[in-house]
Amino acid sequence: MLRFLTAIIFSISFTSSVLAAPAKYKTNAPPSADLHYSIHAVQKGIAIKGNGLVQWRNTKGSYLATAEIRAMLLGKILEEKSEGKFDAYGLAPLSFSEKRMRKSPVTVTFNRDVKRIQFSATDQPQPINGGEQDRHSITWQLASVARGMSAKFKSGSQWTFLVAGRKDVQAWTFKVAQQEKTKTPMGEINTMRIVRLAQDPKDQKIEIWLAPSLGWYPVKMRIAESDGDYVEQTLESITKK
Numbered sequence: 001m002l003r004f005l006t007a008i009i010f011s012i013s014f015t016s017s018v019l020a021a022p023a024k025y026k027t028n029a030p031p032s033a034d035l036h037y038s039i040h041a042v043q044k045g046i047a048i049k050g051n052g053l054v055q056w057r058n059t060k061g062s063y064l065a066t067a068e069i070r071a072m073l074l075g076k077i078l079e080e081k082s083e084g085k086f087d088a089y090g091l092a093p094l095s096f097s098e099k100r101m102r103k104s105p106v107t108v109t110f111n112r113d114v115k116r117i118q119f120s121a122t123d124q125p126q127p128i129n130g131g132e133q134d135r136h137s138i139t140w141q142l143a144s145v146a147r148g149m150s151a152k153f154k155s156g157s158q159w160t161f162l163v164a165g166r167k168d169v170q171a172w173t174f175k176v177a178q179q180e181k182t183k184t185p186m187g188e189i190n191t192m193r194i195v196r197l198a199q200d201p202k203d204q205k206i207e208i209w210l211a212p213s214l215g216w217y218p219v220k221m222r223i224a225e226s227d228g229d230y231v232e233q234t235l236e237s238i239t240k241k
Contacts, residue, residue: 022131022160022171027090027144030215032057032241037221037233038185039069041077044229048074052233054218056140057241061085065140069231077101078231082136084110089131090148091141096134096164106166108134122167132162132169139208139218142174142194146216153192155179173197174208182209182220185236191219202226214238 037052050071057064062085069078078100084093096108107120115128133141138161146153153159153176160173177193189211196206209220217238224230 022089022162024088024131025090025145025159026148027086027141028147029058029063029086029091029140029144030056030147030217032059033217034239034241035217036236036238038236039071039231039233041071041231042229043077043231048072048077050074050077051236063091063137063140065136067136069233074101080136082134082140084137090144091133091137093132093134093137093164096136098135098166108164108166110134110164117164117169119164119167124167126164126169129162132164134164138163138172139221142208143210143216143218146192146210146212150212150216155192158197174206180209182211182234184219184234189214189219189235 033056035054035056037054039048039050039052041048048071050069052067052069055066064083067078067080068076071077080098082093082096084091086092092112093110094112095110097105099105109118110128110132111118112128117126117128117132141161142159145159155176155178157176158173160171162169163172174194175197177195180191180193181188182191190213191209191211194208194210198205205224207222208218210216211219219235220233222230222232
């Protein structure tokens with residue numbers, strides 16, 4: 001009887017968290033490239049400078065995306081990895097891992113055979129309903145949508161995705177704000193600034209600047225926390241692979 005009740009409770013908690021699948025946007029993933037960034041950040045009130053390397057690989061129906069940020073005197077402060085394949089929604093992650101300085105690593109596994117997402121930070125799985133991204137793949141999904149639907153990817157348009165975080169899946173909506181000239185070590189680049197429309201003041205504020213003239217690669221990214229901490233990275237160079 002106890003097992004039966006436990007199964008019922010688990011089933012209710014699992015199905016109650018189901019989110020509607022987002023629209024299927026036309027996508028065109030960028031070609032493989034290495035992107036080098038300069039880093040400016042504030043962490044616990046301390047200003048930090050450093051460099052970052054993002055490696056994006058798009059080969060034979062699968063992808064691999066990694067990011068590594070290093071700060072002067074501190075060494076590696078962030079490492080992320082997302083890998084998977086492509087499906088009707090665009091990027092279809094199979095696994096995501098993140099390691100932040102002084103924090104335990106986090107992994108998210110997308111078990112697509114049984115349509116379930118497992119989180120290392122909790123024993124409560126989430127269902128795969130279609131189109132789910134992780135916190136690293138979402139940048140490349142946005143770039144893929146921008147490349148596939150450039151005529152509609154314009155100021156004022158909004159795009160919603162399901163994004164798996166450390167413990168759950170949430171619907172994230174991004175708004176294309178406006179065209180801007182972004183200063184970089186490569187010179188001024190025309191970009192489209194995209195912002196996450198956060199539902200809660202405690203949510204991360206995410207801004208991404210994509211460059212149409214550079215194949216919609218991310219030229220600048222800024223992630224700010226509600227406590228004032230932020231990480232901002234600006235493109236220094238691109239090497240296509």
